[in-house]
Amino acid sequence: MDSFSELLGARHARLYDSAIQDMIELVHSSGALSFTAGEPSIDLMPEQDLRKALFKAFENARELMGYYHDSSGLVELRDWIAEWTKNEGLLPRHLNWENILLTTGSQEGLSLFTEAVIDHGDVVAVENPSYPEAFLAFAKEGASIEAVPIDDEGPSTEALENLASRGHVKFFYTIPCFQNPSGSVTSLERRKEILELAKHYNFLILEDDPYRNLWFEEAPPTSYISLHENDGRVIYLGSFSKVVAPGIRCGWIAAPEWIFKTLHRLRVATTLNLPAILHLGLLEFLQSGGFTGHLEQLRKAYRARRDGLVEALHKHFNKSEFRFEIPKGGFFLWGEAPGLKDSDSFVKFAIQNEGVGVIAGKTFSPYPAKANEGAIRLSFAKVSPEEADEGCKRLKRALSKYMNLTQEGARTNE
C-alpha cells in the first residue's frame, strides 16, 4: 500500500516526530517517575474559576456557536491582552488589539510566522539549546537552522554576529525568559545588543515568551518588542498555556502592521477561525479579578517545586557529578553530567533500569548528532519535593550504573 508515497510533497521529507512527545509516551507507558513534561501541573490550574467562566460564556453567547466574524480572533480578548501587556510594559504604546492575533497555543504562532517569512533554505538562528517543537515548525518550511550558544547573559552576541555576517539570517528565535530548556534569562543589556545586531544585519526577532510570569525572585527584564531600540522588527508570542491551562489552546501573536495582514491571511487559509467560545470563557476568567492572585500562587508553588528539586539534587549528587545553574523561574532545570557521552542512550537506560524519566540534552540541539551530549533537562513543574527526592535518588543510581557500564565498555574496547 506504499505505492502512493511518491505523491507526497517535498515537505514530507522535512518532517519528523517530536522527540519530546515520544519520550513522554515512553515514560508514561513505563510508569516511570517523570521529570519530562514541560507542562503546567493540573492541580495548579484555576479549575473551579475557569469552569465557572466557561459556563458563563456558553450561557451568554449563543451567537459564538456560529462562525466568528473576525478570523484573527475574539476582539474583546485581543483588547484585554493588548491592555494587559501594555500595562505590564511589554507592548509598545502604539500597538493595540488590531496587532494581536489569537493562536492555538504558541505553536501556531511559530508556524504562522514561519510560513509568513521563510522560503526554503532561509537561515533561522536559534539558541542552543532551545525548544525542539519550534525546530519542527522551522524545518517544515525548509529553513536552515543555525545554533547560537547561550552564556550567563543570554545568547552569545559574538556567535550571532558571526553567523549574521557570514550570510543573511532571516530571523533569530529566542526564549528570553526562563528559557526552555536551559532556564536562562537574557539580560536587558544583552537584549539591546541583540536588537542592535538585528538592525545592523537586518534580521527579524521572534520573541517566544510563555514563561515570563513564572518568576521566583524578581521579574525578568522587559520584552524585546517593547524596547525603544526595536524599530518594528520584533514579533512577540505570548501564551496562556503555562499560566492558565494548555487545554484551552490559547496563545497570541503581537505583530506590527507590516506583517499582520499576512498572518491574518494565513489564519484564514489554514483554519478560517478558532473556537471563539473558548476564548470568551478565558476572557471571563481573566476579567473575574482573580488572575493576578492566581499568578502569585503559581510563582509560589513552582518556586517550592524548584526548591524541592534543587535540594534533592544537592542531596544525591556532588558537584563533580551533576552541574547546574539554579533556575530563577519557569519549569526547567538544565544540568550536565561531566563524562556523560550519549545523553540519548542514558535517558532510555534510566527509564528502563531505574524508572525515572528526563529529557536528553541533544533533543534541544538543532544539531542532534553531536550537541549537548552530556546534558539533561529536568522539569519540576509537576514534581512534588518528595517525588523530587525519590526521582533524584533513582537518577543518581541510573547515572552511576550507566557510567560504570560505559566506562567498562570503553576499557574493553581499548
Add this chain to the structure above:
Amino acid sequence: MDSFSELLGARHARLYDSAIQDMIELVHSSGALSFTAGEPSIDLMPEQDLRKALFKAFENARELMGYYHDSSGLVELRDWIAEWTKNEGLLPRHLNWENILLTTGSQEGLSLFTEAVIDHGDVVAVENPSYPEAFLAFAKEGASIEAVPIDDEGPSTEALENLASRGHVKFFYTIPCFQNPSGSVTSLERRKEILELAKHYNFLILEDDPYRNLWFEEAPPTSYISLHENDGRVIYLGSFSKVVAPGIRCGWIAAPEWIFKTLHRLRVATTLNLPAILHLGLLEFLQSGGFTGHLEQLRKAYRARRDGLVEALHKHFNKSEFRFEIPKGGFFLWGEAPGLKDSDSFVKFAIQNEGVGVIAGKTFSPYPAKANEGAIRLSFAKVSPEEADEGCKRLKRALSKYMNLTQEGARTNE
C-alpha cells in the same frame, strides 16, 4: 514602516483576502437582507443539548485542561466518527479511529492535506464553480489551480481527463454532495468514472463532504472513499460545522495509512494539539442519543427554507430572467441571469441600491477574471420564507435596474 516587507517570504505574494468574508462584512455593515453566508442558522443549532454536553465534559475531565497526549485528537471522538461513518457505509471497513485526525473545521483539513502533498507548481484540479476558501489553501502552497466544469451528473470526466492527460494532476478537489456553490450532486456512476480516471492518471482525490447529511428528498450516493474502486487514493474531509455548530470548530480527515503519519506530523508542527475539552463536549452531545433526530429536524427545516426561496424566485422572476436548478440538499442555490456581464459589480450594486446581499459567481471560479460572470449564489440556510420573498423582490428590482443601467451604458458607448 514598510521597510520590512522585503523580509516576507514568497508565500506572502500568493495570499489574498477571502472575497466571501469581505462580502459578508459588507452586507453586515450595510444592514442588507442577506443570502450571503454559507453557515448554519443559529436557531437550528442544538443549543440546549450541546451546552449540557459541554458542561458535562468540563465537569468530568479536568485532565483535559492539560495537554492531550495524542496530537491527532481525542481518541474516543475519533472512534465515534469511525464507527458512525462505517455504519453509514461512508468509510471502508479496514479504516478505523487511527485513520481519523480531528481538525479545526474542514479548512484545516484542506490546509494539512495541501501541505502534505503539494510542491510549488503542482496542479490541483477543482470543480468550477467551487469553494473559494479551498483555493486560498491551495494557492498558499503555490498550486496551479485548474478548473473542471460541472454538468448534470457532476464534474465533467472529459474535461478532467483532458487536464490529466496534458500534465500531471496531483489531486482532484471535489465536493460531491450539494456542492458549494452549485448545489449539485455527483452521481454514483460519475464517481466511479472519476476514480477510474484517478487510477489511470495516478492522481489523488480530496473529497470534501460537509453537506452530505442535509439531503431533502433522498440520501446522496455513497462517498468516493468507501467505493470498492478506491485503491487508497481518496482522502475524506468531514465536518460538524454544518450539522452541529461551526463555533465548535470540529472537522476531521479520514486518511489511509500511507499519508496519515505525515498529516499527524504536520499537526504537531503547526498547532501541537487542539482543544480536546471541546471535542469531549461534542462527543457527549453525539452520544446523548439526540443526534439522529437532530439531523432529521435540520433536513426538514432547511428543506422548508429551500422551498421558500424557490417559491419566492418563481414569484418574482420569470424563467428568462433567472435560471436555476432546484438544490436537493445543503445550503445553496446557484442561478444565472442571462445577459448579466459582471456579477461582481452587480452584487455591490444590489447591496447599495436595494439592500440585498448575494455572492457573485466569479468568486467561485479559480479564474476570477472571466468565469461565472452571469451567476450568483444564494444561501437559504439563514433565510425564512418571508425574508426570501422580500429578498427576491429586492433582487429582482436590483437586477432590472442594473441591467437597464448597463444596457444604457452599452448603448451610450456604441
